[in-house]
Amino acid sequence: xxxxxxxxxxxxxxxxxxxxxxxxxxxxxxxxxxxxxxxxxxxxxxxxxxxxxxxxxxxxxxxxxxxxxxxxxxxxxxxxxxxxxxxxxxxxxxxxxxxxxxxxxxxxxxxxxxxxxx
Numbered sequence: 324x325x326x327x328x329x330x331x332x333x334x335x336x337x338x339x340x341x342x343x344x345x346x347x348x349x350x351x352x353x354x355x356x357x358x359x360x361x362x363x364x365x366x367x368x369x370x371x372x373x374x375x376x377x378x379x380x381x382x383x384x385x386x387x388x389x390x391x392x393x394x395x396x397x398x399x400x401x402x403x404x405x406x407x408x409x410x411x412x413x414x415x416x417x418x419x420x421x422x423x424x425x426x427x428x429x430x431x432x433x434x435x436x437x438x439x440x441x
Contacts, residue, residue: 343351386393 339351340348
């Protein structure tokens with residue numbers, strides 16, 4: 324932890340207790356804790372922003388090198404298909420093929436169930 328050992332932390336706490344006083348020490352510690360938490364949140368947000376920017380630049384460089392990969396039309400930010408576009412064969416939802424042949428099963432054809440006349 325920043326190269327500070329247990330003895331150094333104890334000395335800092337004793338000096339803080341003497342300088343600040345026992346009544347204000349919890350308040351000052353709470354304020355410092357909130358400050359450090361906000362600082363950590365700000366650095367995490369900054370790192371996330373930089374990561375997203377680098378990822379975006381990397382994506383754009385890839386698209387410049389391989390323009391055939393760009394399938395998103397202008398104004399289509401989601402990158403999905405347009406609602407009026409016909410479904411592509413590769414992306415169309417198909418019925419799964421049965422793992423059996425219905426004709427090979429005894430009574431392969433469906434028959435209507437009849438109720439006995441009473």
